Amino acid sequence: MATSALLALIEQSGTSVATLAEGLDEADLRRSRLTRAELLRLLRVLAASASVVPPSVRDDMPELDWGGWRAVSLRLKADHGEEVDESLWFAVSSLVPATLLWLRVYRQNLPEHFSMTPD
Structure with a gap:
């Protein structure tokens, strides 16, 4: 997949x-089965996309927490448990x-990585 498509995803x-997590505190998030399930799905997509961004692009964007997304x-491979809940909240509230x-900053400073043109 093209780098620009990965970054867009x-x-x-x-x-x-x-958007989904706006206004939720950690307790609300843990109680909301439907929201929690959709957030997990989206975060798995995001993390999987981050894992295949080319190393040269990751090097150009050092402030993005690539290691955090890997962790x-x-x-998030499991469906439930304390470890999943903690990672879910960390991702939603911080990561x-x-x-x-940082993607907004890099879009301005490194537009070539975001351009939808052939590499």
Whole structure:
């Protein structure tokens, strides 16, 4: 998949996560089965996309927490449990907002990575 498509998928999934989780605290998130299930699905898509971004692009975007996404991806493999809940909340409350922020910065500073033209 083209780098620009991967970054667009990361951004789109992250925006959907932020929208769904807006106004939820951790307890609300744990209780909301439907929202929780959709957030898990979106975060798995985001983490899987982040895992296949080419190393050269990751090197160009060092402020994105690529290692954090790798760790979250591993922890979200299960469907339930304390580890999943902790990773879900961490991603929703910290990792996604930071990722979206840095993607906006990089879109301005490195437009070639976001351009939908053949590589």
